Amino acid sequence: MKKCVCLVGKPNVGKSSLFNLLIKEKKAIIMDTPGITRDRIYGNVSYNDKNFILIDTGGITSGSDTFNDDIKMQAELAITESDIILFMVSGREELTSDDTIVRDMLLKSNKEVIVVVNKLDNEKYADNIYNYYELGFEKVIGISAAHKKNIKELLELITQDMNVNTKEEDEHLKFSVIGRPNVGKSSLINAILNEERVIVSDVSGTTRDAIDTVFTYDHQEYILVDTAGMRKKGRVYESVERYSLIRSLKAIEDSDVCLLVIDATTGIIEHDKHIASYAIEAGKALVLVVNKWDGVAHSDTDMKKFLEKIKYEFQFMPYVKTVFLSAKYKKRINLLMPEVLKAYQNATNKVDAGKLYDCIITANTIHAAPSYKGQRLSINDVAQTGIKPPKFTFYVNDKKLVHFSYYRYLENQIRENFDLEGTPIILQFKNKNEK
Numbered sequence: 001m002k003k004c005v006c007l008v009g010k011p012n013v014g015k016s017s018l019f020n021l022l023i024k025e026k027k028a029i030i031m032d033t034p035g036i037t038r039d040r041i042y043g044n045v046s047y048n049d050k051n052f053i054l055i056d057t058g059g060i061t062s063g064s065d066t067f068n069d070d071i072k073m074q075a076e077l078a079i080t081e082s083d084i085i086l087f088m089v090s091g092r093e094e095l096t097s098d099d100t101i102v103r104d105m106l107l108k109s110n111k112e113v114i115v116v117v118n119k120l121d122n123e124k125y126a127d128n129i130y131n132y133y134e135l136g137f138e139k140v141i142g143i144s145a146a147h148k149k150n151i152k153e154l155l156e157l158i159t160q161d162m163n164v165n166t167k168e169e170d171e172h173l174k175f176s177v178i179g180r181p182n183v184g185k186s187s188l189i190n191a192i193l194n195e196e197r198v199i200v201s202d203v204s205g206t207t208r209d210a211i212d213t214v215f216t217y218d219h220q221e222y223i224l225v226d227t228a229g230m231r232k233k234g235r236v237y238e239s240v241e242r243y244s245l246i247r248s249l250k251a252i253e254d255s256d257v258c259l260l261v262i263d264a265t266t267g268i269i270e271h272d273k274h275i276a277s278y279a280i281e282a283g284k285a286l287v288l289v290v291n292k293w294d295g296v297a298h299s300d301t302d303m304k305k306f307l308e309k310i311k312y313e314f315q316f317m318p319y320v321k322t323v324f325l326s327a328k329y330k331k332r333i334n335l336l337m338p339e340v341l342k343a344y345q346n347a348t349n350k351v352d353a354g355k356l357y358d359c360i361i362t363a364n365t366i367h368a369a370p371s372y373k374g375q376r377l378s379i380n381d382v383a384q385t386g387i388k389p390p391k392f393t394f395y396v397n398d399k400k401l402v403h404f405s406y407y408r409y410l411e412n413q414i415r416e417n418f419d420l421e422g423t424p425i426i427l428q429f430k431n432k433n434e435k
Helices: 015-023 066-080 097-107 121-137 151-159 185-196 241-253 270-281 300-313 335-346 353-366 404-417
Strands: 004-008 041-047 050-056 085-092 112-118 139-142 173-178 199-206 211-217 220-226 259-265 285-291 321-324 379-386 391-398 424-430
Touching: 004 015, 004 066, 004 097, 004 259, 015 050, 015 112, 015 151, 041 066, 041 121, 041 151, 050 151, 066 097, 066 300, 085 097, 085 121, 085 300, 112 121, 112 151, 139 151, 139 379, 173 185, 173 241, 173 335, 185 259, 185 285, 185 335, 241 270, 259 270, 259 335, 270 285, 285 300, 285 335, 300 321, 321 335, 321 404, 353 379, 353 404
Parallel strands: 004 050, 004 085, 085 112, 112 139, 173 220, 173 259, 259 285, 285 321, 391 424
Antiparallel strands: 041 050, 199 211, 211 220, 379 391
16 A cells, blocks of 8 residues: 655645645645645655655644644644654744644654755755754755755655555455445445355455455455554544545555445535545546445435435536445345446456547537637547556647536547446547657
């Protein structure tokens, strides 16, 4: 699994700026107002074929109000779940009591810490870096996120002990059970394993809360990635739904198919959609599981109403199949594995090249792309260039002419002509002579 790295520090030291720079997109909000980043924000970073998850946290201060307590708790969880901590400070300021609070938190964590002294873009502040060795951490590096100074050196330091990302094909299909707390993930895992009665072995995973269980279904071995276990004593972090995201991210990255579990008795909430979006962004096949179906009226009419609600709330993934079941009573469990296998098969599906070309050329003829400043998108060729998820590359006259609405139109045409239920797909556009 990918390693986890988190950014911590007091407000306004440039954590969000560095976060955006490393993930190469403007995902975090950047403002000069301290405390603007309240919730953890996640992104993926790749450097020299080494990948890691990066977490941005809110600014930690000495305040004792509810706002600050919430930020501290989130930062503590991020620290607990991370492998490396980037302790960010401002090279234009003296050490403050807020820096000391963060230092004390990190010393207790016994994690690898890199002190990142930001805002050293001016020679005037260059010597200030030495002030931060008194924090007591061995690794200290000066950077300027705004001017991209020493970013390569920082990435070298972060990834020096990480393994190169190798995409070796495992003969086993791996799927994970993800979702917010208390939706019945553990019960579902037990139901899946008990249903088949054949557990080959328990193999300890590479993260603190993950267990990879090999089991047999229909004479074939599969790996179930279990991240439902919560081993936090003293604090019930997962009483707040968003705290489960780190485990979900790690499980998602290690899976071929994700089972997103939602609770039929409480309905769909925003956090369910957040977790689904992470699976889709990671390019994973997905099956939606409505658990605790025994706890609500479950006539055909009720199921249709719930499906309509799913269709409305999960508009961004209309291709995902839904399974209604009760893990507790093992009702309708038999419907689950066929959908997992179908989603995986479609994620690895290679469509016929000739039929794909005919599909797109016909779609483009029937509904041409809208013109923009007197120019119109022209599709010269199309080919499938990847799987897991299926990737389709379009060779066009000018990729800048691709409008989002036309992207969706082409995606819908592909889905209508080929069975890609359960998997996201990627459409890539390249100019005719582009490599």
